[in-house]
Amino acid sequence: MQVPLYQAKAEFFRMLGHPVRIRVLELLQHGPLPVRELLKDIDVEPSNLSQQLAVLRRSGIVVSVREGSTVSYALAGGDVADLLKAARRILTELLVGQSELLEELRHADAGGVPVPRGR
Known part of the structure; x- marks a missing residue:
């Protein structure tokens, strides 16, 4: 059964509905960043950031690239x-x-008079 477009849009906006996810997306607008840079700019625990990045990655909004021990994230489009x-x-x-x-x-x-x- 196909999901109606309005429902898919609602799910998309619900996925965006977290302050950490929005902040990650704002930071990635300027180009890819390693996780350590994201942690420096976002005041959350590493496990919380990892969880939010996983949500964004599963949704296809961000992509991750591993270079050695460094994982960087970028906007998918x-x-x-x-x-x-x-x-x-x-x-x-x-x-x-x-x-x-x-x-x-x-x-x-x-x-005064309005x-x-x-x-």
């Missing part, structure tokens, strides 16, 4: 970096909207 950029744009727009709403509320609390958004 550029689309992940595009997705992270899109998420930043969306969050920026949401935060701008929230700050405008907060300013309206502060103005109203100060006894000014409609966008004007």
Whole structure:
């Protein structure tokens, strides 16, 4: 039985739904990194990082390369970096909207007349 596309998308976003995984993907946008560098930049236990890297590797979003005793990780494709950029744009727009709403509320609390958004 084939999984509906919307369900596959939900599983994909659920897989991304961990702060350590997102941080790993952000760091790998700039190129492959050895695990020791990821550990230096992400404040987690080695076992936790290993677990999160395994999830990303099984999903096919990252690939690992072993060179001697060093294991490095890289994004499997550029689309992940595009997705992270899109998420930043969306969050920026949401935060701008929230700050405008907060300013309206502060103005109203100060006894002013609420000014409609966008004007």
